[in-house]
Amino acid sequence: MYPAAFEYLKARSVRDAIAFLKQHGDDAKLLAGGQSLVPMMKLRVARPKVLIDIHRIADLNYIREESGAIRLGAMTRHVQIEESSLIREKIPMLAEAASKIADTQVRNRGTIGGALVQADPCGDYGAVVLALNAQMKCVGQRGDRVIPATDFFTFAYSTALETDEILTEIVMPLPDKCSAGVYLKLEKVAGDFAIASAAVQLSLDSGGACNEVGIGVTGAGMVPQKALAVESLLRGKTMSSALIDQAGQLIQESAEPIEDLRGSAAYKKKALGAILRRAIREALQRADARKPS
Amino acid sequence: MLKKISLTVNGKLCSGEVESRTLLAHFLRDGLRLTGTHLGCVVGRCGACTVLWNGAPVKSCMVFAVQAAGDDIVTVEGLAQDKRLHPLQEAFWKNDAVECGYCTPGMLMSAYGLLDKRIKPTEKDIERAISGNLCRCTGYGNIVAAIKEAALNFTK
Structure with missing residues (x-):
């Protein structure tokens, strides 16, 4: 072939x-x-x-912490992200997302920049960069510019990059010390693209109310989405089962999934609601252990 | 237009002429006549064509040969030394981890990549490491057992 x-x-x-x-x-x-x-x-x-x-441009392969952010060269491979002790410690949800991409062979070769620019509607990094408010650094003939994650995905398999531009770096602002994150994915078979996935990063104040929160989801439409309505629903509130159910309901109602071999639109809506609820619960548990006393 | 490439395959420097679109898998099989690397689906789903690329398992049908110029490739032919099976191959043989054998070269290379990384993998680690390799005979149980056994006395 x-x-x-x-x-x-x-x-x-x-x-x-x-x-x-x-x-x-x-x-x-x-x-x-x-x-x-x-x-x-x-x-x-x-x-x-x-x-x-561009796979072997050494200057595009790095993971480093610098001025309050983790900076990743666009040609950093999934396996490097999955195994990086820095990422596991500072942004576990990113390591979790990398570890759930396809299989070992693909993770040994595929890169974060490649995956983001491919912009598969069911890819794994989209939800994460949106939850964390990442910035995409691009270089072109007319110079450099930064595209916020929220403006990056324009349609299925399309991004805001111009045809003469290259994504060179992904900048992920470091979440607050007492914040915790999780990436959960529902897949048909191990390593498949997501039916639905959710990236949730949140912190709790000493009273147990939700402080900072960032949520990105895949499976709600043609592009990964930042769940702004869910973020505002949770921000400042004391977390409860009822509130989490409401969050799931909210995402379910606004989602417009594409029907395909992975499921009907109705099924995917419910799946997304369920995966988001699960991710919020897991993030809460992790954040509870870190909250200020 | 043909391009000349040189790369190390199983420890030996090899060269050949390829089209840009020649897949690494085809170069290994047709150019170098190393037919141990199998082609199953050729769309990156089955893992039968897995080889080590600079030490890491990759599917050789998902890489162009020109991209591997200057690199170090190990195929299944590179495992046995002096006509003696590699302990990993021996473990496959002892555990009946081979049924029709079509997936075996890919399974071996994925397993090698795992064992090369960590000395004592758990069953979960093993399952994860071979999740990109399909065995249509579905003999996964014996394959996992073989890799587990090989991990006990793994040496490069």
Whole structure:
């Protein structure tokens, strides 16, 4: 099973890649880990004339803590995120999301930048970057810019990136010390794309009321969504079963899932409500252990 | 247009000419005649074509050969040394972890990647490590048992 013929160009730096993009315009596509693009090319859903390989640009592979945020190079592989002690300690939900992507082989090769730009409506990182209010750093011919996660996903498989731009870095603001997060995913078989998933980050004050809260979900439509209405429902309130049920109900009512082989729209709505309720409960339990006394 | 590539396969420097669109799996099988790497689905779902890429299991049908230029690849042929089975292969044999055998090369390479990483994997770790490898004979129980046994005396 061969893709259509293409010209292969290896970029050794971001500058290289931008020059190649400028030269080839719409004929070119960037190749990161290739775990979505290569199969799409074999099925000839994608037929780029030029493939610009950015996977091995060393400057784009790092995980570091800097001025109140975790910064990830776009070519950092899922396995590195899953195994990073820094991420496990500071943003466990990100490590959890990385660990639930596909299988070992895909995680060894696929990258966070590639997955975000692929923007699969059922991908795993979307909910996380929205819950954490991450910033996407991009570089193009006209210079750098930062796209907030909330503006990044424009439609299924589409992002706010221009065709001559490259996503270079994902900046995740560090959650408050007493805050806790969780990423939960409902999948048909292990490693499949999500039927529904929820990323919940929250903290409790000394009285047990919800302080900071960030929630992202997948499976509610063509793009991952920030659950703003649920966030406002929970913020400042004392948590209770009734409130959590209300949160599930709220997301269920606003969701417009796409019916496919993974389930009917009605089923997916209920699944999303259930997974969100479960994620809030789990995050609460984790946050309770960290709340100020 | 053909491109010349050089890479290390099973410890030996190999080179060949490939089209950009040649998959690593096809280069290994057709170019180097290393037919131990199996092709099942060729869309990245079955894991039969798993090889080690710089030490980590990847599906060789999901990588173009040109992308592996300069890299270190180990295929199932790289496991046995001096005509002696690798202990991992021995454990598969002893535990009847091979039925039709089609998935075996991929299973072995995924298992190798796991054992190379941690000395004592739990059953969960093993199941997770081979979750990208399909066995259509469904003989997973014996495969997990074999990997567990091999972990006890694993050496590179």
